[in-house]
Amino acid sequence: xxxxxxxxxxxxxxxxxxxxxxxxxxxxxxxxxxxxxxxxxxxxxxxxxxxxxxxxxxxxxxxxxxxxxxxxxxxxxxxxxxxxxxxxxxxxxxxxxxxxxxxxxxxxxxxxxxxxxxxxxxxxxxxxxxxxxxxxxxxxxxxxxxxxxxxxxxxxxxxxxxxxxxxxxxx
Amino acid sequence: xxxxxxxxxxxxxxxxxxxxxxxxxxxxxxxxxxxxxxxxxxxxxxxxxxxxxxxxxxxxxxxxxxxxxxxxxxxxxxxxxxxxxxxxxxxxxxxxxxxxxxxxxxxxxxxxxxxxxxxxxxxxxxxxxxxxxxxxxxxxxxxxxxxxxxxxxxxxxxxxxxxxxxxxxxxxxxxxxxxxxxxxxxxxxxxxxxxxxxxxxxxxxxxxxxxxxxxxxxxxxxxxxxxxxxxxxxxxxxxxxxxxxxxxxxxxxxxxxxxxxxxxxxxxxxxxxxxxxxxxxxxxxxxxxxxxxxxxxxxxxxxxxxxxxxxxxxxxxxxxxxxxxxxxxxxxxxxxxxxxxxxxxxxxxxxxxxxxxxxxxxxxxxxxxxxxxxxxxxxxxxxxxxxxxxxxxxxxxxxxxxxxxxxxxxxxxxxxxxxxxxxxxx
Numbered sequence: 315x316x317x318x319x320x321x322x323x324x325x326x327x328x329x330x331x332x333x334x335x336x337x338x339x340x341x342x343x344x345x346x347x348x349x350x351x352x353x354x355x356x357x358x359x360x361x362x363x364x365x366x367x368x369x370x371x372x373x374x375x376x377x378x379x380x381x382x383x384x385x386x387x388x389x390x391x392x393x394x395x396x397x398x399x400x401x402x403x404x405x406x407x408x409x410x411x412x413x414x415x416x417x418x419x420x421x422x423x424x425x426x427x428x429x430x431x432x433x434x435x436x437x438x439x440x441x442x443x444x445x446x447x448x449x450x451x452x453x454x455x456x457x458x459x460x461x462x463x464x465x466x467x468x469x470x471x472x473x474x475x476x477x478x479x480x481x482x483x484x485x
Numbered sequence: 486x487x488x489x490x491x492x493x494x495x496x497x498x499x500x501x502x503x504x505x506x507x508x509x510x511x512x513x514x515x516x517x518x519x520x521x522x523x524x525x526x527x528x529x530x531x532x533x534x535x536x537x538x539x540x541x542x543x544x545x546x547x548x549x550x551x552x553x554x555x556x557x558x559x560x561x562x563x564x565x566x567x568x569x570x571x572x573x574x575x576x577x578x579x580x581x582x583x584x585x586x587x588x589x590x591x592x593x594x595x596x597x598x599x600x601x602x603x604x605x606x607x608x609x610x611x612x613x614x615x616x617x618x619x620x621x622x623x624x625x626x627x628x629x630x631x632x633x634x635x636x637x638x639x640x641x642x643x644x645x646x647x648x649x650x651x652x653x654x655x656x657x658x659x660x661x662x663x664x665x666x667x668x669x670x671x672x673x674x675x676x677x678x679x680x681x682x683x684x685x686x687x688x689x690x691x692x693x694x695x696x697x698x699x700x701x702x703x704x705x706x707x708x709x710x711x712x713x714x715x716x717x718x719x720x721x722x723x724x725x726x727x728x729x730x731x732x733x734x735x736x737x738x739x740x741x742x743x744x745x746x747x748x749x750x751x752x753x754x755x756x757x758x759x760x761x762x763x764x765x766x767x768x769x770x771x772x773x774x775x776x777x778x779x780x781x782x783x784x785x786x787x788x789x790x791x792x793x794x795x796x797x798x799x800x801x802x803x804x805x806x807x808x809x810x811x812x813x814x815x816x817x818x819x820x821x822x823x824x825x826x827x828x829x830x831x832x833x834x835x836x837x838x839x840x841x842x843x844x845x846x847x848x849x850x851x852x853x854x855x856x857x858x859x860x861x862x863x864x865x866x867x868x869x870x871x872x873x874x875x876x877x878x879x880x881x882x883x884x885x886x887x888x889x890x891x892x893x894x895x896x897x898x899x900x901x902x903x904x905x906x907x908x909x910x911x
Binding site: 330331333334336337338340341344345347348351352362365366369370372373374375376377379380381383385386387388389390391392393394404408411412415418419422423425426445446449 | 499502533534
């Protein structure tokens with residue numbers, strides 16, 4: 315179990331670095347587009363497509379990590395008023411429902427990725443499966459994170475969601 | 486059946502299930518239980534990917550990054566010092582400083598929560614020390630932070646533009662005049678309260694001190710100027726403005742102000758990416774949910790219902806705004822936008838309401854929700870940052886809230902408040 319926990323933590327750290335790198339890449343691409351338009355012509359084709367790829371990967375991998383940290387956006391008007399026992403019961407039920415939903419989504423994303431293997435993104439040599447795969451990978455990660463959380467709950471560990479005030483919802 | 490699905494969705498939402506997955510759950514059930522059309526569930530991932538795979542959305546993580554860098558890199562503190570040197574001699578000047586600092590920061594970050602944290606940390610303790618009272622100290626920070634998503638750049642405006650296929654730049658410009666009106670009104674409220682309660686004033690800074698503070702804050706002051714003028718005069722696109730702002734803030738934070746060390750950068754980038762992902766996922770989840778809304782024709786039913794009452798655009802806007810203010814009592818602004826805009830945008834279009842005015846009014850309305858009980862996010866944030874009880878903050882925020890509602894009413898009744906500046910852009 316300790317090995318498994320260490321492995322999960324290592325994966326999480328790796329993903330955090332991936333998100334940081336993707337964000338830097340996104341920044342680099344957009345700055346390059348600005349430089350290309352005003353100053354020097356850079357040898358790049360369809361940079362916006364690459365920016366979009368980075369964006370969807372940030373979205374789905376980042377969201378999987380948000381699920382892991384329990385900092386997704388929720389309306390906690392009712393559950394914040396519940397006793398802690400019922401909050402934990404509710405949080406456990408949510409994890410199970412989320413697991414089923416994500417599993418369905420993962421299964422249904424697979425054909426989309428397969429179709430994308432034979433198509434290229436406009437102006438690039440990148441298969442359309444690359445952006446689609448972000449959702450599949452994000453779902454796979456969420457399944458792992460949720461499974462771990464459900465197992466830990468079954469073993470008697472209690473941890474409810476963070477308050478929605480702990481995260482920056484971008485407003 | 487579809488009514489039942491919406492009930493399921495609302496129940497899931499209200500009992501605290503993740504907002505994005507509440508929408509996905511509703512769409513999934515909608516597809517499974519809709520008897521007359523056979524739709525494959527593959528539609529869900531396709532529409533989720535389409536919802537987020539858009540170049541215009543690239544600016545969301547970049548503007549969040551610019552704001553984070555500004556706050557952690559020491560730019561915000563220098564802006565506070567600068568504002569203090571200029572207006573520190575006013576009675577109750579810390580309140581004015583909060584509003585002015587937030588006003589300038591609003592020109593970069595677009596995030597009310599980030600601004601409230603950044604200005605609340607140094608200013609709430611200072612205001613308490615000078616006897617402003619817990620409630621007013623929190624309320625003035627919350628009011629100032631409200632300017633963040635209204636004055637460009639604004640993440641909610643980008644989301645609205647994405648959902649309504651409108652120009653981001655025009656929507657940005659639509660927020661300028663309401664933002665100015667809000668800021669001016671908030672300054673007046675600060676003065677009135679300061680005089681009524683006899684808040685202390687500070688010694689006026691000398692010209693030398695003013696020049697020194699301006700030089701220290703110069704790099705920070707340049708940021709909103711670069712962004713706004715760059716967008717206004719077409720030197721940068723809205724997305725490029727976000728990248729330029731982030732790069733500028735990065736360079737200033739790392740090499741000039743040295744507020745951030747290089748080894749702190751990966752964590753900051755990751756946290757920014759995760760915050761952006763939470764917003765972007767809502768847009769992804771809105772894809773299948775919008776399908777459900779369109780398929781159920783609930784927007785047409787609501788539209789018919791409202792039009793039976795009145796077809797006067799102003800009256801309809803008032804009704805929509807009252808509805809959204811109520812919604813703002815239970816749902817936060819971004820989820821509320823994503824849930825209800827697919828229904829409301831066609832209604833506005835049908836009645837001939839200018840889509841830019843419609844967008845600006847809706848964003849303004851939902852941002853006001855950040856300040857009103859019971860879930861006014863900014864009230865909780867300032868209460869948490871300043872370690873002050875929320876009750877007095879809610880009470881003291883009422884004058885600011887009242888002014889914000891007046892500005893909202895003006896924006897509804899006088900469309901040029903939101904449409905004049907965007908119409909200057911060709």
